[in-house]
Amino acid sequence: MVNVASTFGRSGTHDFVLLRATALVMAAYAFFLVIWLACNPSVDYNAWSGLYSNLAMKIFTLLTLTSVLVHGWIGIWQVLTDYIKCSRLRGLIQYVVVLALGVYWFTGLFVLWGV
Amino acid sequence: MKKIVFSVYRYNPDVDAKPRMQEYTLEVEKSRDMMVLDALILLKEQDPTLSFRRSCREGVCGSDGVNMNGTNGLACITPVSSLKGSKVVIRPLPGLPVIRDLIVDMAQFFEQYEKIKPFLINDDKLPPARERLQSPEDRAKLDGLYECILCACCSSSCPSFWWNPDKFIGPAGLLNAYRFLVDSRDTATEQRLDDLDDAFSVFRCHGIMNCVEVCPKGLNPTKAIGQIKSMLLSRAV
Ligand code: SF4
Numbered sequence: 001m002v003n004v005a006s007t008f009g010r011s012g013t014h015d016f017v018l019l020r021a022t023a024l025v026m027a028a029y030a031f032f033l034v035i036w037l038a039c040n041p042s043v044d045y046n047a048w049s050g051l052y053s054n055l056a057m058k059i060f061t062l063l064t065l066t067s068v069l070v071h072g073w074i075g076i077w078q079v080l081t082d083y084i085k086c087s088r089l090r091g092l093i094q095y096v097v098v099l100a101l102g103v104y105w106f107t108g109l110f111v112l113w114g115v
Numbered sequence: 116m117k118k119i120v121f122s123v124y125r126y127n128p129d130v131d132a133k134p135r136m137q138e139y140t141l142e143v144e145k146s147r148d149m150m151v152l153d154a155l156i157l158l159k160e161q162d163p164t165l166s167f168r169r170s171c172r173e174g175v176c177g178s179d180g181v182n183m184n185g186t187n188g189l190a191c192i193t194p195v196s197s198l199k200g201s202k203v204v205i206r207p208l209p210g211l212p213v214i215r216d217l218i219v220d221m222a223q224f225f226e227q228y229e230k231i232k233p234f235l236i237n238d239d240k241l242p243p244a245r246e247r248l249q250s251p252e253d254r255a256k257l258d259g260l261y262e263c264i265l266c267a268c269c270s271s272s273c274p275s276f277w278w279n280p281d282k283f284i285g286p287a288g289l290l291n292a293y294r295f296l297v298d299s300r301d302t303a304t305e306q307r308l309d310d311l312d313d314a315f316s317v318f319r320c321h322g323i324m325n326c327v328e329v330c331p332k333g334l335n336p337t338k339a340i341g342q343i344k345s346m347l348l349s350r351a352v
Contacts, residue, residue: 001309001310001311001312001313001316002282002313002314002315002316003313004313004314004315007314009314011312011313011314011351012311012312012313012314012315012316012317012318012347013312013318013347013348013351014351015314015318016318016344016347016348017348017351017352078314078319081278081279081315082274082275082278082279083278
């Protein structure tokens with residue numbers, strides 16, 4: 001058993017399930033947006049704000065941003081633990097990445113709030 | 116007669132500052148093929164300082180795992196004629212520290228193997244008088260698993276093992292872990308799964324399948340790892 005504190009899940013299985021569950025949400029969101037853009041060839045401000053003022057869309061978007069946070073946290077941690085052997089440098093990069101993911105999440109939250 | 120050119124990795128840490136490739140030429144009869152191990156033995160006659168491991172010379176002991184023209188395998192069961200290219204390039208198994216020439220230090224590989232407790236654990240209070248019986252169906256579950264000869268061809272071809280040889284068990288260890296997880300006579304399944312359920316031991320396998328490609332015994336560690344993941348998942352959800 002290898003103990004690690006810097007990943008997201010409680011165990012290897014937890015990480016594995018989270019990665020796949022969040023990937024499904026992100027795929028669904030991307031799929032939805034592509035279809036929506038295909039159905040609305042000329043999108044203007046009104047179309048965007050109409051779409052995002054819908055409560056369901058706000059929840060879907062926030063869910064996707066949360067998925068980006070969790071997926072990115074675990075995924076980047078996996079890549080960093082493979083390739084960066086100096087633990088101080090790895091910790092620093094992981095810290096910056098998680099902060100950036102947090103910034104994305106809060107930015108998304110406040111943007112959605114304002115629509 | 117035909118000439119076969121070999122380029123062999125040479126490194127003696129007592130003498131050499133860094134590793135180098137050394138070329139040798141063997142002259143053999145046109146119609147004759149030979150195993151890479153036979154060729155290495157002939158090369159050692161030319162140059163007695165060349166070092167490599169070998170024992171059974173028939174693919175049973177797993178001592179002579181080397182990298183031949185970029186692919187891991189056992190020198191004793193790889194015909195020279197099967198290697199494509201203008202010359203035969205022989206290197207030690209990648210990712211493991213080199214002791215000398217083609218001889219690698221297998222300590223890390225066996226440390227991972229040790230972790231999975233490669234022995235039957237049975238805590239039955241009343242052991243049977245003669246033997247623990249198994250149905251033919253349960254016995255069949257061990258096929259494709261027990262045959263592993265621990266040659267390390269798989270683990271040393273696995274990028275996940277190269278990056279984390281101290282944390283990721285590696286294909287060979289995991290194939291053997293599954294061999295005990297499915298053994299109907301073993302009673303430590305839960306504890307074995309607990310020991311594997313971290314972010315490295317099993318889950319560093321991303322299904323690259325180099326292990327399946329190189330296994331000289333035709334085993335499928337990726338499939339066994341998939342089964343372990345399924346066992347871990349089905350008890351978690
Ligand atoms: S699984 Fe195959 S390649 Fe890996 S150690 Fe066992 S016999 Fe060798």
